[in-house]
Amino acid sequence: MDYQEFFGSELQAVRDEGRYRVFAEIERKAGNFPQATRYVEDGTTNVTVWCSNDYLGMGQHPKVAAAMHKVIDECGAGAGGTRNISGTNHHHVLLEKELADLHGKEDALLFTSGYVSNWAALGTLAARIPDCVVLSDALNHASMIEGIRYSGAERMIFEHNSPEDLDRKLSTLDPDRPKLVAFESVYSMDGDIAPIAEILDVCEKHNAMSYIDEVHGVGLYGPRGGGVAEREGLMDRITVIEGTLGKAFGVMGGYISASKDLCDFVRTFASGFIFTTAMPPAVAAGACASIKHLKESNIERDTQKERVEKVRDALDRLGIPHLPNPSHIIPVMVGDAHKCKFISDWLMDNHGIYVQPINYPTVPRGTERLRITPSPVHSDDDVNRLITALSEIWSQCELARRDIAA
Numbered sequence: 001m002d003y004q005e006f007f008g009s010e011l012q013a014v015r016d017e018g019r020y021r022v023f024a025e026i027e028r029k030a031g032n033f034p035q036a037t038r039y040v041e042d043g044t045t046n047v048t049v050w051c052s053n054d055y056l057g058m059g060q061h062p063k064v065a066a067a068m069h070k071v072i073d074e075c076g077a078g079a080g081g082t083r084n085i086s087g088t089n090h091h092h093v094l095l096e097k098e099l100a101d102l103h104g105k106e107d108a109l110l111f112t113s114g115y116v117s118n119w120a121a122l123g124t125l126a127a128r129i130p131d132c133v134v135l136s137d138a139l140n141h142a143s144m145i146e147g148i149r150y151s152g153a154e155r156m157i158f159e160h161n162s163p164e165d166l167d168r169k170l171s172t173l174d175p176d177r178p179k180l181v182a183f184e185s186v187y188s189m190d191g192d193i194a195p196i197a198e199i200l201d202v203c204e205k206h207n208a209m210s211y212i213d214e215v216h217g218v219g220l221y222g223p224r225g226g227g228v229a230e231r232e233g234l235m236d237r238i239t240v241i242e243g244t245l246g247k248a249f250g251v252m253g254g255y256i257s258a259s260k261d262l263c264d265f266v267r268t269f270a271s272g273f274i275f276t277t278a279m280p281p282a283v284a285a286g287a288c289a290s291i292k293h294l295k296e297s298n299i300e301r302d303t304q305k306e307r308v309e310k311v312r313d314a315l316d317r318l319g320i321p322h323l324p325n326p327s328h329i330i331p332v333m334v335g336d337a338h339k340c341k342f343i344s345d346w347l348m349d350n351h352g353i354y355v356q357p358i359n360y361p362t363v364p365r366g367t368e369r370l371r372i373t374p375s376p377v378h379s380d381d382d383v384n385r386l387i388t389a390l391s392e393i394w395s396q397c398e399l400a401r402r403d404i405a406a
């Protein structure tokens with residue numbers, strides 16, 4: 001085989017479909033986000049970022065930065081080892097306590113990302129619980145799917161956000177068989193929210209464990225930022241709450257929160273926890289500061305909601321199609337990979353507005369979109385500029401308008 005030719009032809013096929021991934025190279029400006037510098041071949045330009053998952057701007061919060069600076073000075077850069085072998089720093093332990101408190105659980109366990117936490121925790125639970133069957137929502141994130149696959153356990157897919165289908169599927173199983181139901185609270189690409197209470201009713205009826213991914217919920221929902229389950233008073237009914245420190249909390253890392261024994265079980269058996277260097281202590285301290293702040297402060301959440309409503313109302317006035325949902329995520333539907341890229345490039349080149357196109361396989365073909373995430377650090381002026389630019393491209397690009405509006 002000519003390996004280079006193979007790589008090249010595979011990449012060309014992706015290019016031909018208009019879904020070759022081009023990463024905008026940016027430098028986020030501390031204290032000035034969502035403004036950023038974009039590096040291009042012959043210099044730099046200024047851009048406003050509209051597609052960040054730093055949903056509340058906590059990545060630049062002075063308390064977070066100060067905590068990280070302090071711990072870098074005190075502890076140095078890296079953790080120095082795996083959690084097992086010299087890498088468990090005091091700041092990891094403090095953060096795990098903070099997370100357990102956030103979710104009202106006995107314990108929490110840190111991972112180096114939300115992806116790893118899903119992959120390792122689901123993979124370990126499903127593989128190690130004898131004869132376990134996993135019921136997985138049809139739109140679960142890749143990290144959950146990969147973890148379930150890796151476990152080798154039997155998997156059943158239930159219809160997205162359908163407690164009825166989950167009930168039907170669970171009813172076909174031996175009542176004594178161990179069962180694990182995996183789903184998300186806020187689905188990242190459509191921004192819809194799961195009927196958590198109804199799903200938990202079904203889990204309880206069938207004595208199934210419940211595993212919720214609150215990656216797009218933590219920090220953002222609930223009076224202390226504990227997620228949608230906190231807002232709905234359901235945290236104590238969920239077996240495992242999984243989350244990230246990389247989105248609303250603005251730093252990096254992932255975790256599960258659950259009973260002491262379940263966390264200890266995953267800690268003991270998950271290779272994705274054991275055989276990897278622990279996150280830098282300064283990162284743990286930054287995340288801890290962010291969580292503490294968002295437990296007490298609602299201003300970021302309230303301002304974000306205001307911004308989201310403002311953008312949504314303006315899109316409605318312009319007739320620009322977006323998926324209606326009750327969350328902070330605004331998916332502006334384009335429905336074609338080439339057009340989606342064209343609009344994204346046009347926004348960047350003409351208005352310094354950065355919204356990454358979202359293509360297959362992240363979303364199904366024909367549902368390509370611009371995923372807009374307003375945050376409390378977007379100013380009124382930023383919102384107005386976004387809306388003006390979108391309005392311009394929707395009017396200028398007649399074909400796109402006709403097709404998109406159809």
Ligand code: PMP
Binds near residue numbers: 118141246
């Ligand atoms: N779960 C969901 C639903 C996600 O959208 C993501 C990331 N986009 C992850 C897990 C992974 O989280 P992290 O970015 O912290 O790895």
